[in-house]
Amino acid sequence: MNARLGALGRAVRPAAWLLLAAMVPAVLTATLHPRRPAFVTPENVPEITVATASGWRDTLFVDARREADFRRGCVPGAVPLNEDRWEVLLPGFIGRWAPGRKVVVYCDSQKCDASQAVARRLRRELRINDVFVLKGGWAAWQAAQK
Amino acid sequence: MAGSAKMTGLVAALARLVLGGVFIYAGVGKVLDPAAFAGDIANYRLLPHPAAAALAAYLPWLEILAGLAVFRPRLRPGALFVLGGLSLVFAAAIASALARGLDISCGCFGHGRASGALLGLSLLRALVLAGMAAVLLARDGGGAGSGAGAVQPRN
Numbered sequence: 001m002n003a004r005l006g007a008l009g010r011a012v013r014p015a016a017w018l019l020l021a022a023m024v025p026a027v028l029t030a031t032l033h034p035r036r037p038a039f040v041t042p043e044n045v046p047e048i049t050v051a052t053a054s055g056w057r058d059t060l061f062v063d064a065r066r067e068a069d070f071r072r073g074c075v076p077g078a079v080p081l082n083e084d085r086w087e088v089l090l091p092g093f094i095g096r097w098a099p100g101r102k103v104v105v106y107c108d109s110q111k112c113d114a115s116q117a118v119a120r121r122l123r124r125e126l127r128i129n130d131v132f133v134l135k136g137g138w139a140a141w142q143a144a145q146k
Numbered sequence: 147m148a149g150s151a152k153m154t155g156l157v158a159a160l161a162r163l164v165l166g167g168v169f170i171y172a173g174v175g176k177v178l179d180p181a182a183f184a185g186d187i188a189n190y191r192l193l194p195h196p197a198a199a200a201l202a203a204y205l206p207w208l209e210i211l212a213g214l215a216v217f218r219p220r221l222r223p224g225a226l227f228v229l230g231g232l233s234l235v236f237a238a239a240i241a242s243a244l245a246r247g248l249d250i251s252c253g254c255f256g257h258g259r260a261s262g263a264l265l266g267l268s269l270l271r272a273l274v275l276a277g278m279a280a281v282l283l284a285r286d287g288g289g290a291g292s293g294a295g296a297v298q299p300r301n
Contacts, residue, residue: 014224037184037199
């Protein structure tokens with residue numbers, strides 16, 4: 001027991017040095033990295049219900065789930081686009097979108113964040129303003145079809 | 147007896163290589179895109195966004211430095227302590243996400259990496275890494291390692 005406590009004691013000081021040393025590159029990352037994290041809470045993309053989305057004409061649905069889930073079933077006409085394969089899937093989205101067309105992004109359910117992440121990215125990187133998130137996601141869509 | 151000590155030493159060296167290598171690889175993946183990693187942390191819904199952003203800038207460097215320090219005998223106990231602690235924290239966060247039914251990417255190796263797909267496997271991996279760090283720390287707690295240079299008990 002004493003040996004184990006001794007081992008822990010010998011670990012604490014070098015551990016403290018490591019914890020401190022990591023702060024230097026961390027500060028540089030936070031201030032200079034081209035992909036540095038934003039310290040401001042990102043604004044959530046507005047959510048719309050299935051009823052509202054269904055009532056819009058010429059809506060482009062974007063499926064932000066994993067591709068395996070997309071292949072098992074999706075909103076009719078939806079195009080897959082997720083952050084895991086963004087560069088690969090983006091051309092498919094661009095080929096289907098046209099200026100003025102509303103985009104509605106969905107993921108599994110209300111508990112997933114993929115749809116908000118994809119929607120924010122579409123707004124930020126492609127400057128598309130008419131992007132919304134489907135409230136309740138795929139689960140809500142399926143429930144509404146019953 | 148000398149043979150088994152040598153074998154134990156080899157196994158420990160391999161374990162250090164795996165542990166250090168995994169964390170260096172994980173840290174580098176996150177350092178490439180800290181903004182995306184901040185999003186992954188925020189998805190766990192455990193911290194406010196500014197705290198997630200600060201961790202996204204800090205954690206990858208801690209992983210890289212501690213991963214490298216595993217290979218330096220004088221720093222090894224501290225590195226193992228840090229890596230074990232990090233693994234336990236990651237495991238707790240993943241377990242929390244699983245318990246709340248969150249459908250999120252692990253973020254363990256940077257954003258959008260294939261290993262993020264299955265949280266359950268990520269939890270298992272974190273626990274295995276924590277166990278490895280704990281065993282190595284108990285074994286190597288002398289700092290210079292319990293390998294060839296250590297005093298062996300007399301038969």
